[in-house]
Amino acid sequence: MTSTGISRLFPAVLAVIILALASVAPVAAAEADLAPLVQEFSNRKYDPKVEAIEKLGASGDMRAVAILKALGNRDLYTMKSGDRVVLARETADGMAISDPVTGEDLGTVPEKALQKIRLNNRMRRTISAAIGTLTLMSPDAAIRGDAAESIFLSRDDDDLEVLDAALAKETDPDVKLLMEQARAAIVLENGSPDEDLIAAIAVVKSRGDRDALSVLTGLANGEGPVAEAAKEAVTGIENRLELWGAAQNVFYGLSLGSVLLLAAIGLAITFGVMGVINMAHGEMIMIGAYVTFMVQELIRTSAPWLFDYSLFIALPLAFLIAGLIGMAIEHGVIRFLYGRPLETLLATWGISLILQQAVRTIFGPTNREVGTPDWMSGFFKLGELTLTYNRVYILFFSFAVLALLMLVMRYTAFGLQMRAVTQNRPMAGSMGIRTGWVDKLTFGLGSGIAGIAGVALSQIDNVSPNLGQSYIIDSFMVVVFGGVGNLWGTLVGAMTLGVANKFLEPYAGAVLAKIFVLVFIILFIQKRPRGLFALKGRAVEQ
Amino acid sequence: MSHFSSALTRTAAALAVGAGLAWGTAAHAADTIKVGILHSLSGTMAISETTLKDVMLMLIEQQNEAGGVLGKQLEAVVVDPASDWPLFAEKARELISNDKVAVVFGCWTSVSRKSVLPVFEELNSLLFYPVQYEGEESSKNVFYTGAAPNQQAVPAVDYLMKEAEVERWVLAGTDYVYPRTTNKILEAYLKAKGVAEEDIMINYTPFGHSDWQTIVASIKEFASAGKKTAVVSTINGDANVPFYKELANQGIKAEDIPVVAFSVGEEELAGLDTAPLVGHLAAWNYFQSVESDENDAFVEAWKAYTKNPDRVSNDPMEAHVIGFKMWVQAVEKAGTTDTDAVADAMIGISVPNLSGGTATMMPNHHLTKPVLIGEVQDDGQFEIVWETPGTVVGDAWSDYLPGSKDLISDWRKPMSCGNFNVATGKCGGQGE
Numbered sequence: 001m002t003s004t005g006i007s008r009l010f011p012a013v014l015a016v017i018i019l020a021l022a023s024v025a026p027v028a029a030a031e032a033d034l035a036p037l038v039q040e041f042s043n044r045k046y047d048p049k050v051e052a053i054e055k056l057g058a059s060g061d062m063r064a065v066a067i068l069k070a071l072g073n074r075d076l077y078t079m080k081s082g083d084r085v086v087l088a089r090e091t092a093d094g095m096a097i098s099d100p101v102t103g104e105d106l107g108t109v110p111e112k113a114l115q116k117i118r119l120n121n122r123m124r125r126t127i128s129a130a131i132g133t134l135t136l137m138s139p140d141a142a143i144r145g146d147a148a149e150s151i152f153l154s155r156d157d158d159d160l161e162v163l164d165a166a167l168a169k170e171t172d173p174d175v176k177l178l179m180e181q182a183r184a185a186i187v188l189e190n191g192s193p194d195e196d197l198i199a200a201i202a203v204v205k206s207r208g209d210r211d212a213l214s215v216l217t218g219l220a221n222g223e224g225p226v227a228e229a230a231k232e233a234v235t236g237i238e239n240r241l242e243l244w245g246a247a248q249n250v251f252y253g254l255s256l257g258s259v260l261l262l263a264a265i266g267l268a269i270t271f272g273v274m275g276v277i278n279m280a281h282g283e284m285i286m287i288g289a290y291v292t293f294m295v296q297e298l299i300r301t302s303a304p305w306l307f308d309y310s311l312f313i314a315l316p317l318a319f320l321i322a323g324l325i326g327m328a329i330e331h332g333v334i335r336f337l338y339g340r341p342l343e344t345l346l347a348t349w350g351i352s353l354i355l356q357q358a359v360r361t362i363f364g365p366t367n368r369e370v371g372t373p374d375w376m377s378g379f380f381k382l383g384e385l386t387l388t389y390n391r392v393y394i395l396f397f398s399f400a401v402l403a404l405l406m407l408v409m410r411y412t413a414f415g416l417q418m419r420a421v422t423q424n425r426p427m428a429g430s431m432g433i434r435t436g437w438v439d440k441l442t443f444g445l446g447s448g449i450a451g452i453a454g455v456a457l458s459q460i461d462n463v464s465p466n467l468g469q470s471y472i473i474d475s476f477m478v479v480v481f482g483g484v485g486n487l488w489g490t491l492v493g494a495m496t497l498g499v500a501n502k503f504l505e506p507y508a509g510a511v512l513a514k515i516f517v518l519v520f521i522i523l524f525i526q527k528r529p530r531g532l533f534a535l536k537g538r539a540v541e542q
Numbered sequence: 543m544s545h546f547s548s549a550l551t552r553t554a555a556a557l558a559v560g561a562g563l564a565w566g567t568a569a570h571a572a573d574t575i576k577v578g579i580l581h582s583l584s585g586t587m588a589i590s591e592t593t594l595k596d597v598m599l600m601l602i603e604q605q606n607e608a609g610g611v612l613g614k615q616l617e618a619v620v621v622d623p624a625s626d627w628p629l630f631a632e633k634a635r636e637l638i639s640n641d642k643v644a645v646v647f648g649c650w651t652s653v654s655r656k657s658v659l660p661v662f663e664e665l666n667s668l669l670f671y672p673v674q675y676e677g678e679e680s681s682k683n684v685f686y687t688g689a690a691p692n693q694q695a696v697p698a699v700d701y702l703m704k705e706a707e708v709e710r711w712v713l714a715g716t717d718y719v720y721p722r723t724t725n726k727i728l729e730a731y732l733k734a735k736g737v738a739e740e741d742i743m744i745n746y747t748p749f750g751h752s753d754w755q756t757i758v759a760s761i762k763e764f765a766s767a768g769k770k771t772a773v774v775s776t777i778n779g780d781a782n783v784p785f786y787k788e789l790a791n792q793g794i795k796a797e798d799i800p801v802v803a804f805s806v807g808e809e810e811l812a813g814l815d816t817a818p819l820v821g822h823l824a825a826w827n828y829f830q831s832v833e834s835d836e837n838d839a840f841v842e843a844w845k846a847y848t849k850n851p852d853r854v855s856n857d858p859m860e861a862h863v864i865g866f867k868m869w870v871q872a873v874e875k876a877g878t879t880d881t882d883a884v885a886d887a888m889i890g891i892s893v894p895n896l897s898g899g900t901a902t903m904m905p906n907h908h909l910t911k912p913v914l915i916g917e918v919q920d921d922g923q924f925e926i927v928w929e930t931p932g933t934v935v936g937d938a939w940s941d942y943l944p945g946s947k948d949l950i951s952d953w954r955k956p957m958s959c960g961n962f963n964v965a966t967g968k969c970g971g972q973g974e
Binding site for chain 2: 502
């Protein structure tokens with residue numbers, strides 16, 4: 001071989017050696033590093049565990065992400081004999097365990113041989129901060145964004161270096177902004193020259209949300225130019241948030257209104273249209289909620305993949321079951337008491353107690369777990385508005401139920417007969433309408449709608465035998481306020497009361513707000529005894 | 543429908559037990575000691591109190607198998623005060639006067655205890671009260687086997703202050719006597735620890751409150767002042783579920799704003815989707831997850847007795863276990879079920895508690911208890927993250943309230959006073 005040959009070969013050999021060093025050596029070194037850190041998790045005290053998490057976060061090794069995630073999801077265990085930390089997964093014949101660092105399969109052991117690694121909130125916080133540090137260089141922009149966000153929240157001085165490196169490489173403008181804000185937050189937290197601080201304040205201010213506020217408020221309490229700048233930023237953000245806060249309150253009010261509306265629509269039929277004071281109305285709602293529970297229970301045991309649709313299955317069933325029970329009550333008790341409101345009140349109150357205790361005996365006195373399908377959990381942001389999915393869906397659902405009911409009343413033969421019977425019973429009877437039958441169906445319709453309301457309310461309230469009681473008074477309030485016998489009145493009444501309640505609540509507290517609303521309704525009824533939308537005409541005067 | 547059918551079997555079983563009891567009454571009427579059980583089996587509080595009745599029936603059955611007390615069999619007299627506070631007083635009177643029970647185990651809410659208190663004092667009978675309460679009371683006729691505020695609320699706040707470095711506090715509660723008194727004590731305590739007025743937010747909601755949107759939003763706002771914030775919750779049972787759901791829905795995690803609750807235990811979690819609660823805290827004197835031989839034995843016996851492998855145990859149940867064991871020992875020691883003799887014998891009695899330590903009845907009719915802080919786990923159990931090194935003596939009169947800091951309670955002779963004022967040196971009279 002000639003000397004030129006050697007000199008040509010040399011760079012290639014060197015490259016191979018460097019590559020080998022670069023790829024093998026660090027892995028071997030990191031493996032030696034990670035395993036003892038992971039073993040630290042077997043410690044019963046929290047301090048060493050937190051320290052180990054921090055070190056894993058600082059290791060820069062991407063395998064640490066999976067380990068930390070497993071720890072956060074409580075998939076890491078210690079073996080009761082020997083204290084080795086393992087990753088365990090439940091299988092049919094015990095727990096399948098493997099090494100959390102190498103992934104090496106360690107066989108299957110009974111559950112009793114393992115002890116779950118204890119986790120507290122400090123560890124959870126450290127884990128998410130550590131994952132943030134580790135994933136800052138992730139190829140996925142969304143993950144990088146989340147990482148920057150978690151660094152913003154933890155504001156850890158140690159992250160500054162990684163963050164600077166990530167910032168230099170970042171190309172996505174949105175993620176870049178998030179990283180700059182996170183950097184500014186660290187600067188603010190850990191002190192620097194004044195001009196840097198003032199620049200950082202401007203960056204953080206641009207976020208304009210609550211998290212920015214919590215970074216800045218601490219600084220605004222001092223003296224000097226930095227505090228001035230912080231104060232100004234805080235005032236700016238607060239003014240902005242105040243506007244959003246008012247909008248948020250309107251949403252809360254509408255949401256509470258929609259719950260009131262749902263609870264009251266059924267009553268608007270039985271009380272508003274038929275004039276029956278039905279104290280068992282709340283129990284119809286409760287029955288709807290328990291139908292949801294039973295449907296979910298059946299789905300859990302026999303068809304788990306249907307779970308996301310459980311509410312759609314429960315809706316018609318709840319309508320039918322509550323409707324049938326309502327018709328049975330009408331047939332067995334109420335039809336003998338038409339025109340005797342006091343006796344109806346007492347009898348239906350008795351029925352409500354019977355239904356409550358029956359449910360208590362059958363299902364037990366404790367709350368029943370009704371799960372929330374995935375598509376109804378969580379929230380989305382609209383500007384600074386936090387809109388929770390379950391509330392948004394319930395808002396639209398209540399409108400849909402009301403609209404459907406109005407269509408039935410207006411455009412179907414049954415609706416026509418119903419209106420005819422309530423307006424002039426003898427005349428309707430002489431035209432060949434079976435008034436008794438129409439009464440029964442109307443009462444069934446009102447009860448069925450209460451059942452539907454129960455399905456929706458099972459998502460936001462406790463499913464317990466007492467569920468109905470909390471809604472009965474509110475429902476009557478809405479119907480009386482809105483105007484007896486008028487569905488539009490029920491809608492406007494529910495929404496007005498909801499919004500009024502939510503605007504009073506921050507100032508007066510939840511207890512006083514309720515009292516104020518009640519007093520207001522009493523005064524209002526003095527002035528307009530027939531409610532907001534009074535029915536006019538001879539039918540009313542009877 | 544498995545739930546439905548198992549519920550039916552349970553009902554049938556309960557009826558059978560009831561019938562058995564009635565038969566037992568007839569057979570042993572002459573030579574039994576009667577034990578009254580005064581817990582709501584219907585109405586709002588049935589959710590919590592029904593379990594306590596079951597525990598008492600199990601304890602009595604076990605004691606009878608072990609030979610009873612003073613050579614006599616025990617006989618349970620179960621009444622249902624139906625969550626109706628005045629009815630508690632009527633039923634208590636009925637138990638003492640008509641059924642001639644030797645002792646009553648019962649009540650849950652403070653208002654029900656306040657309602658029966660005059661009855662027990664007038665007829666001179668004994669009540670064992672198993673629930674954590676607001677303190678500010680010590681009656682000659684009541685043994686408080688639940689926690690006083692210094693055995694639950696104050697250590698929990700200490701934990702948050704020291705371990706979680708919390709500086710800003712939301713005291714949220716249901717609007718009735720227990721949360722109001724507890725929050726008054728906590729507010730005074732926090733201020734004594736140097737927490738500023740503007741760092742404390744107090745909020746009350748009605749029973750069964752279900753629309754938490756505004757309140758959770760205002761907690762979020764309160765927490766954005768740059769200081770670590772925690773919620774101390776005295777929210778009563780039912781309203782908790784929508785509260786935690788709303789917290790989770792608005793994206794507040796336990797890591798950001800932890801909630802420490804004094805009324806949420808295993809039984810309350812049993813009917814819930816616990817995912818939104820994971821990491822939130824509760825302070826009690828007992829958790830089902832406590833590791834001790836006594837607890838393992840108890841939980842196993844309890845599951846076998848209820849024939850339900852999913853049945854959970856909780857703090858007030860442990861209080862009844864301790865209270866019952868103490869009463870049995872006191873009766874054996876006194877050799878009679880006479881109220882005054884048993885009450886005297888009670889003081890100083892020690893029995894093992896379920897967390898591996900000992901509970902001793904103090905002269906103020908309160909117990910020594912360990913304080914445990916647990917974090918909710920996804921399986922509805924608590925992971926104990928902190929506990930007091932030893933046990934804490936229950937303090938009937940809070941040291942942090944101006945009206946009660948000079949008061950002590952000591953039912954030993956010759957003092958025999960529930961509210962002795964150390965400043966004036968006089969006994970202020972009973973039960974205020």
